[in-house]
Amino acid sequence: xxxxxxxxxxxxxxxxxxxxxxxxxxxxxxxxxxxxxxxxxxxxxxxxxxxxxxxxxxxxxxxxxxxxxxxxxxxxxxxxxxxxxxxxxxxxxxxxxxxxxxxxxxxxxxxxxxxxxxxxxxxxxxxxxxxxxxxxxxxxxxxxxxxxxxxxxxxxxxxxxxxxxxxxxxxxxxxxxxxxxxxxxxxxxxxxxxxxxxxxxxxxxxxxxxxxxxxxx
Amino acid sequence: xxxxxxxxxxxxxxxxxxxxxxxxxxxxxxxxxxxxxxxxxxxxxxxxxxxxxxxxxxxxxxxxxxxxxxxxxxxxxxxxxxxxxxxxxxxxxxxxxxxxxxxxxxxxxxxxxxxxxxxxxxxxxxxxxxxxxxxxxxxxxxxxxxxxxxxxxxxxxxxxxxxxxxxxxxxxxxxxxxxxxxxxxxxxxxxxxxxxxxxxxxxxxxxxxxxxxxxxxxxxxxxxxxxxxxxx
Numbered sequence: 126x127x128x129x130x131x132x133x134x135x136x137x138x139x140x141x142x143x144x145x146x147x148x149x150x151x152x153x154x155x156x157x158x159x160x161x162x163x164x165x166x167x168x169x170x171x172x173x174x175x176x177x178x179x180x181x182x183x184x185x186x187x188x189x190x191x192x193x194x195x196x197x198x199x200x201x202x203x204x205x206x207x208x209x210x211x212x213x214x215x216x217x218x219x220x221x222x223x224x225x226x227x228x229x230x231x232x233x234x235x236x237x238x239x240x241x242x243x244x245x246x247x248x249x250x251x252x253x254x255x256x257x258x259x260x261x262x263x264x265x266x267x268x269x270x271x272x273x274x275x276x277x278x279x280x281x282x283x284x285x286x287x288x289x290x291x292x293x294x295x296x297x298x299x300x301x302x303x304x305x306x307x308x309x310x311x312x313x314x315x316x317x318x319x320x321x322x323x324x325x326x327x328x329x330x331x332x333x334x335x336x337x338x339x340x341x342x
Numbered sequence: 343x344x345x346x347x348x349x350x351x352x353x354x355x356x357x358x359x360x361x362x363x364x365x366x367x368x369x370x371x372x373x374x375x376x377x378x379x380x381x382x383x384x385x386x387x388x389x390x391x392x393x394x395x396x397x398x399x400x401x402x403x404x405x406x407x408x409x410x411x412x413x414x415x416x417x418x419x420x421x422x423x424x425x426x427x428x429x430x431x432x433x434x435x436x437x438x439x440x441x442x443x444x445x446x447x448x449x450x451x452x453x454x455x456x457x458x459x460x461x462x463x464x465x466x467x468x469x470x471x472x473x474x475x476x477x478x479x480x481x482x483x484x485x486x487x488x489x490x491x492x493x494x495x496x497x498x499x500x501x502x503x504x505x506x507x508x509x510x511x512x513x514x515x516x517x518x519x520x521x522x523x524x525x526x527x528x529x530x531x532x533x534x535x536x537x538x539x540x541x542x543x544x545x546x547x548x549x550x551x552x553x554x555x556x557x558x559x560x561x562x563x564x565x566x567x568x569x570x571x572x573x574x
Contacts, residue, residue: 256415259390263408266418275418278550282451283414 135323142326149330223309231303349396361527368517407471440464490513
């Protein structure tokens with residue numbers, strides 16, 4: 126999907142649908158299968174599996190306590206797939222452009238800038254994790270429960286420092302508030318139908334299917 | 343003792359690294375601009391990345407130590423002394439070498455990046471591995487600390503030391519020069535013969551060469567000596 130406005134709208138609508146109900150999640154999964162490169166948009170297993178594992182652990186706890194664990198696992202996994210696709214497709218500056226298009230050069234620029242920094246932070250974080258794991262391997266520290274604390278401390282400290290450096294850099298460059306850009310978007314012929322189809326899961330999610338089946342029956 | 347690169351090829355996304363050659367005992371400098379593939383080569387030599395084809399063959403190398411570019415990544419302990427101990431060293435020795443004895447109980451993250459670099463550099467050198475790989479060891483250091491780091495490297499009297507650096511002001515005495523350019527490793531040869539063909543040579547060496555001097559090594563003092571020799 127070329128147009129970042131339609132992509133973000135689709136992801137937002139599909140995520141809400143998937144979160145709201147299992148039917149919505151199933152419909153969102155069908156959309157993901159039809160309109161994305163599917164496994165081509167997923168991160169490598171080393172990144173994806175721990176995330177799925179965390180969702181599975183939460184689902185297990187929920188199921189153990191009598192909650193809808195399986196439904197939760199399914200809905201959250203679909204949201205993860207959508208997020209992975211959106212992250213892979215998003216290019217530098219697109220979120221800023223969409224925010225400015227939607228909210229203007231003052232509020233939109235602020236919101237977009239924060240979002241851009243957050244997104245770029247994800248890739249930096251991934252590189253940092255690789256570096257820290259390398260350093261631990263050099264010291265003979267094996268990945269495990271014991272290595273989580275030093276890993277987390279290093280990541281938190283480096284991220285805070287990075288944010289601080291970025292903030293100082295913005296100040297040095299004279300940034301106070303807002304900015305001015307003229308966003309331009311390219312739209313693929315398939316973008317609009319895909320977005321319209323993304324609204325279907327939201328309808329399915331909001332629709333009281335039980336009532337429909339009673340009427341039909 | 344030697345490390346041999348046999349038609350090494352490593353690819354990641356659009357970047358491809360290629361290299362062949364042999365690193366014998368002594369100090370080697372791998373120079374090149376930022377992003378040319380120096381850090382990737384260091385990881386390959388350390389055995390932390392697997393090449394697509396070719397091989398890294400270590401002959402009689404029993405221990406390897408890699409110092410990463412950013413010292414924060416090495417930190418695993420809540421105190422400076424504990425950090426030195428986590429390298430398997432006696433903390434006092436490492437802290438003395440790094441001139442951080444007074445900071446033993448501090449949090450490593452309370453040190454400046456330069457101080458932390460000094461600490462990790464001292465730890466890596468004190469471990470005295472057969473193969474010591476230093477990725478940008480002079481980054482974040484002031485001139486005094488750079489000169490001290492150079493002395494520490496020069497005092498290492500055995501093993502293979504490979505310095506990956508784009509530093510062009512303060513350099514150690516080296517035995518061989520290599521260059522990375524857009525992912526391709528080129529051997530310039532042994533010093534001093536390799537100096538004239540060194541494309542990323544620092545300005546003081548270029549100046550000395552332009553003046554007709556023939557420095558014996560790559561340090562500023564070597565260039566000065568060579569200039570003094572020709573000028574009487």
